[in-house]
Amino acid sequence: MLAMRRAVVLMVLIILIFSPATHSAQAQSVPRLATLVIDVWPEFDRANAVLVIYRGEFAADTPVPELIKIRIPASAGEPSAVASPEAGQEITPVNQWKDLVANKKVTTKTSGDWTEVTFSPLSRLFTLEFYDKLNTVTFDRRYALTWPGDLAVDAVTLNVREPYGATNFQGTPAVGAGARDDDGLVAHQIAIGPLDANKALPITLSYHREDKRTSVEALQLVTPAPTRQPVSIPTPTSPPSWPLIIALAVGLVLIIGGGVWYLRSRPKSKFRPYQPPRYSHANGRRSVRTGRAARARPRPVAMRIAEDEPEEKIFCTQCGKQLLPDDTFCSHCGTRVKGK
Helix, strand or coil: CHHHHHHHHHHHHHHHHHCHHHHHHHHHHCCEEEEEEEEEEECCCCCCEEEEEEEEEECCCCCCCCCEEEEEEHHHCCCCEEEECCCCCCCCCHHHCEECCCCCCEEEEEECCEEEEEECCCCCEEEEEEEEECCCCCCEEEEEEEECCCCEEEEEEEEEECCCCCEEEEEECCCCCCEECCCCCEEEEEEEEEECCCCCEEEEEEEECCCCCCHHHHHCCCCCCCCCCCCCCCCCCCCCCHHHHHHHHHHHHHHHHHHHHHHHHCCCCCCCCCCCCEEEEECCEEEEECCCCCCCCCCCHHHHHHHHCCCCCEECCCCCCEECCCCCECCCCCCECCCC
């Protein structure tokens, strides 16, 4: 009797283990994505970096997990954005999704080569974005990324955009020829197919590039920011500063123009060359004429020195009184000056 009871219990256990309902419950306990799109854009809007975006979607008929844990390379540091739309608003444009990083609803933990990012999606859609380091010391560049397989996926798609000016672009999985997109970059789309949980997907890219600019700088693109920062709407209390800048620029132009006009409108003074004073002798004395002759020229230095030397003194031979150079008779005793 006891042996029969043991046999019945064993049969029940076997039925429960291999029943479809048990398999269904186990499958539902493991988070599974309907689709996963992996975007890899080297040197897109940051130098020496690769922009990587994970875009996931859970199936509409499955419950959304309360927590999601996805690992990113530790070399990337913190994720730049994690976003999700509100439940029932899945058709909302991506740039209007809630940024969970900005709202401090994302936690990270680094261990070894990985940083574990944990968050609660608001609906069945989510986006995780980060910048990984890229070595650009040489013109021949190589980048490697691994999807760690933290979630099972029914269909994986890999999107790769070549940086502007890249040549000999190759990748694994094979990227093919590619096609130029609306921004002017060569884009590649590779259908990977389903991936089980804990099934890693290695991705490698290699190319040659000598341009130091990012693709955004080279093509003057307007970078979309779907999840990198919340949408900001300017408030009426903060008027734009452009009118003030324009007014200051116009005022500066008017000031400079007025100064130039004033300088040009002033009458020009005629240039007169310097002419030294002229010396002349009258009645035995030197007089200085301040007038300037039109064609007067400065006299030689030797002549001016000679004129400035003191004249020799003359004395009367009779009484010894000093005479003037032009005197003919002594003014004291009347004796005739010798030689005159």
